[in-house]
Amino acid sequence: MQPKKRPSPRTGAATPTLDKGQSPRRPVGVQALGPVRYEALRRALHQLSITTSRTAQAR
Numbered sequence: 001m002q003p004k005k006r007p008s009p010r011t012g013a014a015t016p017t018l019d020k021g022q023s024p025r026r027p028v029g030v031q032a033l034g035p036v037r038y039e040a041l042r043r044a045l046h047q048l049s050i051t052t053s054r055t056a057q058a059r
Helices: 035-059
Strands: none
Touching: none
């Protein structure tokens, strides 16, 4: 018996980045953080970006 051929990946095909139920991938340096700390960091960075965008608009 011959082994089955594996389908070759199509070049140029977009691979889905997020599947159902899969959370977004964290940057490599942040993977050591637990999910609670990562969420706190994400919220803090989000608030900082809001604050800086408001400051830039006021100028």
